[in-house]
Structure formats: C-alpha cells, structure tokens
Amino acid sequence: MKKRLFTPGPTPIPERVMLRMAEPIIHHRSPEFGEIMKRVGRNLKYVFQTEHPVLTLTCSGTGAMEATFVSLFSPGDTIIAVNGGKFGERWVKMPRSLGLNVAEIKVPWGKAVQREQILDAIQNNPKVKAVYLIHSETSTGTATDVKEIARVIREKSPALVCVDGITAIGAHELRFDEWGIDVCVAGSQKGLMIPPGLSFVALSRRAVAAMESSTLPKFYFDLRKALASFEKHDTPWTPAVSLIIGLDAALEMITAEGIENVWARHRRLSGALRSGIDAIGLKLFSESPSFAVTPVWVPQGVEWKALNKALKIDNGITIAGGQEDYAGKIFRISHLGYYDDLDMIAVVGALERALVAQKYPFEIGAGLSAAQNALLVGEPSTIDQV
Ligand SMILES: *Cc1c(COP(=O)(O)O)cnc(C)c1O
Numbered sequence: 021m022k023k024r025l026f027t028p029g030p031t032p033i034p035e036r037v038m039l040r041m042a043e044p045i046i047h048h049r050s051p052e053f054g055e056i057m058k059r060v061g062r063n064l065k066y067v068f069q070t071e072h073p074v075l076t077l078t079c080s081g082t083g084a085m086e087a088t089f090v091s092l093f094s095p096g097d098t099i100i101a102v103n104g105g106k107f108g109e110r111w112v113k114m115p116r117s118l119g120l121n122v123a124e125i126k127v128p129w130g131k132a133v134q135r136e137q138i139l140d141a142i143q144n145n146p147k148v149k150a151v152y153l154i155h156s157e158t159s160t161g162t163a164t165d166v167k168e169i170a171r172v173i174r175e176k177s178p179a180l181v182c183v184d185g186i187t188a189i190g191a192h193e194l195r196f197d198e199w200g201i202d203v204c205v206a207g208s209q210k211g212l213m214i215p216p217g218l219s220f221v222a223l224s225r226r227a228v229a230a231m232e233s234s235t236l237p238k239f240y241f242d243l244r245k246a247l248a249s250f251e252k253h254d255t256p257w258t259p260a261v262s263l264i265i266g267l268d269a270a271l272e273m274i275t276a277e278g279i280e281n282v283w284a285r286h287r288r289l290s291g292a293l294r295s296g297i298d299a300i301g302l303k304l305f306s307e308s309p310s311f312a313v314t315p316v317w318v319p320q321g322v323e324w325k326a327l328n329k330a331l332k333i334d335n336g337i338t339i340a341g342g343q344e345d346y347a348g349k350i351f352r353i354s355h356l357g358y359y360d361d362l363d364m365i366a367v368v369g370a371l372e373r374a375l376v377a378q379k380y381p382f383e384i385g386a387g388l389s390a391a392q393n394a395l396l397v398g399e400p401s402t403i404d405q406v
Contacts, residue, residue: 100150
C-alpha cells in the first residue's frame, strides 16, 4: 500500500528534493556552498516578497521564534501576543519565560483575531514594542487577515508587526514589504517541502534597528550574528548543509511555479477539500479557514481512534488529530506544500472509505463528486473564506 502524508508538518518531500539531499555532502565554508546560500537567500526573499534579508537558521520554527524574542527585546519590554490556539499559547509562554511582559489577546479556537481586539490591546499598552500574530494557526486551521491587521497596527502604533508564518508561507498570500511586516518566521517542514530542521526569519529595517538596543541574553540565537553572516552568503555556525541543498531544489520548484500560483493552488485545493467534506455531511471547524490545513469535527457516532486507524492501516493515509481540548473531537487534513488535485481526490476518497467502515451514514461518492467538481469547474468553493 502506498503511504500518503497529510499532516501540517512534516509535509511530503518532492523526489527531486530527496535526490539532491542524497548527493555527497560538501563543506559549508566552500565557494560551492556560498553559491547555494546566495541563491537560497535570493529565492527566499522572493517567497517572502521582500527586499530585506531572510535568514536561514538551523533549528525548528520554535527556535526561530525564540531567536526573534531574544534578539529584538530587553527584559521587561511589553509585547502583545494573540492566543487562539496551541501555537498562540506558545508565543505567550515563551516570551514570558524569557522575561518579557506579555499582553495576551485570547481568541476562541477556530476564530480569527479582529481588528478591534488589536486596537484595544494597543490602547491599553501604549509602550508596546511588538505585536505577535499567527497567519495560519495550525492547531485550529484558522487564518488571520494579516494584511488588514498589520495595516491597523502600523496606523496606530510604532510597535513591530511580527508574524508566525510557519504554516502560512507558501500557502497564503503574504507580502512582507508591501504589508509593512517587520518580522516573519517560516519552517522547513511546512510549506517549503523539505524535512524538519531549518527555519527562516525575515527582518525589516525597523526590526534590524531594534536588535541594536536589545539586551536579553543570547548567543547561538543572536540574529545580529546571523545577519552579518547572511550578507556574506554564510552562516555563523555549521548549518544543516544537506537540508539547505534540499531547500535550494525546493525553492527552484517554487520559483518555477511562481509564488502567486503556489498561493492560488493552496486556495483551490483547500476549497475543493472543504466542498468534499461538506458534501459528506461533516462539519468544518474553523470560521476563517486556513489554506494550509483543514480541521473537521469528528461526527457523532464515530470514534476518532477507529477512524484514524481505518485511514492509516486500511488506506495508508496519515492525518493529524485535534490538540488539547479538541483531542478526539476534531481531525486535521493538511494540504500544505507538495500537493495537487489528485491528492485531494485521494484523501476525500480515503475519508469516505474510513467512514463507511465506521458505518457513518452518507451517500458514497458525494464527497468525491463535490471535490472533483470544485477542482474541474475551478470556481472558488461555496464555503470559502468567511
Ligand atoms: C509547526 C508550527 C510551529 C512550530 O514549529 P516547529 O518547527 O515545530 O518548532 C509554530 N507555529 C506554527 C503555526 C506551526 O505550524
């Protein structure tokens, strides 16, 4: 049986990328590697739609987020963080543990933060240094309107606009420069189609200036060091060489497709999946759907464990469960990165098979037909962004 991965990290890796990573390793202080770093740096700027530096760090996305906290701020600085899921909660806990004062905006799971909540928080914290947003909250499959929220922040406050774009980069439109974003983080095992182990940080001029006065303790995660190396197409420490070589191949694929086409593909595939799920009679979880991952309520009368087993053992399909309060209550299907139309047909087909095995009542083929129609007619889903 063919194994197929539909999780929001790690995501599937294209054959071309795997083959490049299998080549004999080269030294990281060599002209060949410098050329790769130069090309990767240029292509990352394109992916983030920025003229500013995009640093490559050897650590997972959480490490890159920590690097932004310790490199930009000083003890006692106030930041605002939006908590609407598991990752939002992390961006409240982590900066607190580092000695920052965090004003938390709590948002119910499945809902996106509203501009009024941001405005209130800014008004209540006039000395705020930064606002941390999550473009696509992976635990809830919920997208935030970063363009609009960034505009509101820039209009009302000098606070830096910092975006966890870890599952948004490569799935959602994001224009770092045009939208006035100051910091944006991405991860390798998400939309960038390579294994876990790398993360990326884009920094505006204002963010670079903030690093000059930051006094929180840091060494490995000092972004000033990474920035100085970046200018020389280098890294301060030994990087994950093979992953960067894989990234070079993955970025070639993204630039060949065109970033706008990559965003459009994610919008289309997620819309088709939502149509299929709706036609089966299942309920979607998020009020503001992410184009990276689709959360679905486990229907009445169906056990998540049994459904998951039927998907995995009988159909070779791995999806993700719900987290925290939603464990066993929702499941999440990812379509982030290396996916195409027929992958959506496969996952809807597998879901139908697993539901039949659970004796869940629905018309066999209803989901497949709806997904197929959405893909072939090419219209945006009727249950698109709300
Ligand atoms: C995966 C993810 C993270 C954490 O990244 P790691 O690479 O697991 O450290 C943070 N934020 C979001 C939105 C994510 O999807």
